[in-house]
Amino acid sequence: MCDYSLMGVPNRLAQNGEDLVAHRFRTGSLGLAPAGTCAQADAARTGSGFWSMLKAFLRGEPSQAVAVCVPPGARLLLGDIPEPLQQSLRVGPAEEVTFTQLTATPHMYRDAFRFKNGAELLLQRLSEGQRVRVLECAWANEAPRKNQLELAEL
Helix, strand or coil, X not given: CCCHHHCCCCEEECCCCCEEXXXXXXXXXEEEEECCCHHHHHHHHHCCCHHHHHHHHHCCCCCCCCEEECCCCCXXXXXXXXXXXXXXXXXXXXXXXXXXXXXXXXXXXXXEEXXXXXXXXXXXXXXXXXXXXXXXXXXXHHHHHHHHHHHHHC
């Protein structure tokens, strides 16, 4: 979903078809945020004076980017993969991946991408601004179906 380091940041669940970008949040961690909103949030934050913050508030500009939490099992399209990562992971510049969690250990980065060739990449290794498109939030869509099947079997 969202790494432990983003729990203090405003967040919401991902939506099918949504375009996201890797963004460094005020916690220092990388996470996913809606494409196009990070620049606005950063601009609002850089004018740190009282009047700048008041103007940004009155204009309805966000004070910080919103973290988008992706459920494990979601299918994503990871783009802008840097050449060194392409070589080390044996992937292309854009790849369909599955979002996964590598560990349940507390206070450890766990969110990762699993490529079709089995390679895994921690979300923290993305480059800021790297693009991600949500193809299907499978986990969120499958849970109700599973419950319906269980009820039908009763």
